[in-house]
Amino acid sequence: MYKKNFSFSMWIKYLERFKKKNKTNLTEIKNIAKKLNLLNFKSFFFTIGGTNGKGTTCAMLERLLLDSGYQVGLYTSPHLFDFIERVKINGIYLTEMQYVSAFLNIDSITLNYSLSYFEFVTLSALFLFKQYSLDVIILEVGLGGRLDATNIIDSDVSIITNIGIDHTSILGSNRLSIAREKAGIFRENKIAVIGDKDIPNSIYEIANKTKTILKIINKDWSWKENSYTWSFIHSAIKLYNLPIPKIPLSSAAIALSALFYSNLKINTKILKSSISKVKLDGRFQILSYFPYIILDVAHNFHASLYLSKKINEIDIQGNIYSIFGVLKDKDISSIIAPLKEKVDYWYSAILPTDRSASIHQLENHLPIQNTFFFNNVDDAWNHLRKILTKNDMVLVFGSFMTVSEFISIKNKEIE
Incomplete structure (x- = not known):
């Protein structure tokens, strides 16, 4: 296929047709990265894995580093609205033409290789980072860790936010096996920050095998929420009366811990204002107060449990309605379990992808009473x-x- 004249949208459609691999190893992607000189960076790397909270931890890391004067690259996934959300340089999204250039360069090397969508995109992100002189690069793991495309990079500090049950068909059916996959990002004699309070033994096993230095919550560092502030305790520093962020406190604390273990110099004088700035669309995002309209990308049990706890903090005088759409490969029962007794009416919608759970699948999990099914989110909202x-x-x-x-849909209402 002749792709030299592909537009950005044509490239995205082309990449979306990439088939999912049945078996993954990092040999091919490493070979390509080596040919493009994408394994030899002078930047300091953070790699963030975990079941939930990766995106918010990345956002906090990025903000604190930028406000401390560093040149920062950030790679996250998936995107919420637009593909260009996946890469930021110093807090700014890149242009479509920059992506097209990266795609062409990656494609010129991959003709004899078979890459997945995420592998191609990850190589593109690294190519984009290579065009800048960056002090720090933050990589969010896409899935698992051991076989994830981001794991071709040897990070200086790795992070596991938490370990929950998700992607069981790929990572395993229990926390022991899932943790083992996530620990694949560990590196010899490098620090790994662990934010999970109930650590499976496989984390320790992999750490011992790789000679990774674990820094564990409530053992090496900790945080505590007070009425209107919170505190962070670390071997290098003690911080009190910190402002409550707009993201989960656990994510803010994990980011702080990783930063202080990195030995990168952080401007503690502006730390409080930096924490207050961080927000991320789709993470307990309140669109309206009368009525409350709350958006959250929660798509597994632990994320829904956090969402349920946040709802408990709000005094609702009326009904709680849910517009719920989910992918068919998810554990639907566990996603809705924490909210099943709280939601009064379920407005369940089919998503615009062949990966969407069908009405029949949704019927098997949602309450028989007070559940309504729609062909799309727009119909449900109307x-x-x-x-x-x-x-x-x-x-x-x-x-x-x-x-x-x-x-x-809401944006179109405003237009």
């Missing part, structure tokens, strides 16, 4: 908005796609 009162709550969750669809 039916729901007619009966809402200012005392109600609408909870939009289940997938990145559910949230992005809903925001697109």
Whole structure:
């Protein structure tokens, strides 16, 4: 296929047709990266893995580093609205033409290789980073860790935010096996920050095998929430009366811990203002207060449990409605379990992808009473908005796609 004249949108459509690999190893992607000189960076690397909280931890790391004067590259996934959200240089998204240039360069080397969508995109991100003189690069693991494309890079500090049950068909059916996959990002004599309070033995096994230095929550560092502030305790520093961030406190604390273990110099004088700045769309994002409209990309049990706890903090006088859309390869029962008794009415929608759970699949998991099914998020919202009162709550969750669809609908209402 002749791709020299491909536009950005044509490239995205082309990449989306890449087939998922049945068996993955990093040999091919490493060979390509070596040919493009993408394994030889002078930058300091953070690699962030875990089941939940990766994106918010990345956002906090990025903000603290930028405010301390570093040149920072950030690679995250998946995107919420637009593909260009995946890479930022010093807090700014790149142009479509920069991506096209990266795609062409990667494609010129990959003709004799078979790459997945995520592998190609990760190589493109590294190529884009190579065009800048960056002090620090932050990589968010896409899936697992051991076989993830980001793992071709030897990070200076690795992070595991937490270990929950998700992607069981790929990572394993229990926390022991999932943790083993996530620990694949560990590196010899380098620090790994662990934010999970109940660490599976496989983490210790891999750390011993790789001679990784573990820094564990409530053992080597800790945090505590107070009424209106929180504190962070670390061997190098003690911080009190920190402002409550707009992201989960656990993510903010993990980011702080990783930074202080990195020995990168952080401007503690502006730390409080930096923490207050961080927010991320689709993470307990409140669009409206009368009625409450809350968006969250929660798509596994632990994320839904966090969402449930946050809802408990709000005094709702009316009904709680949910616009729920989910992918068919997810554990739907465990996603809805923490919210099953809280949501009064379920407005369940099919997502615009062949990976969406069908109505039949949703019927097997959602309550028989007070559940309504729709062909898309738009229809669900149009039916729901007619009966809402200012005392109600609408909870939009289940997938990145559910949230992005809903925001697109709300944006069109404003236009």
